[in-house]
Amino acid sequence: MDYLRFLLETIRSGGVFMSWLEARRLEFAPLMSAKFSLMLEGKSFVLICDEKRAWYERYFLQKINAKSYRPFVPIFSLDNFYAHRIKNSEDISLLNDLLETAFPNGFVYFYVGEKNSKNYEIARSRDESLLWLFDEQLQNSFFLDSKDANLDEKLITLYKLFDKSLDAVLFSKVSL
Secondary structure (H helix, E strand, O other), X not given: OEHHHHHHHHHHHOOOOOHHHOOOHHHHHHHHHHHHHHHHOOOEEEEEEOHHHHHHHXXXXXXXXXXXXXXXXXXXXXXXXXXXXXXXXXXXXXXXXXXXXXXXXXXXXXXXXXXXXXXXXXXXXXXXOEEEEEOOOOOOEEEEOOOOOOHHHHHHHHHHHHHHHHHHHHOOOOEO
């Protein structure tokens, strides 16, 4: 089964909380398919969130490797590697050098947050970054509205869809 069809079936079976994603699946599918391909190539994901979404980073990291039947997924928090404050582009370059050494197969920043964050600048320093952006539509990113009354529920729904997609990809239930 191809990934787009898998998404549609998963969204439709996910009930009312996933229904908002049906109209957006054509945006989500190619973006996520490309990023899952990078993971299958051996690249690690470095999760970064803006300050308002720090709770989401903790939620995501607590859940992603909690399944005993699935191999560990290489998703890590930037704060666990580099707790220092990034002040300028030189700091970002040094950070990227550190992560290139730590992840010889490569890495991808996975950023969830607003564009006006220093963490956004870190994520934008790499072309392959996965961006779930608030209030900003950029090519190769997924747009979310920070003023959406259901934003937290939508973020949790996105995690669930990411997790189900990851299972399908890892166990060859879908083709990318």
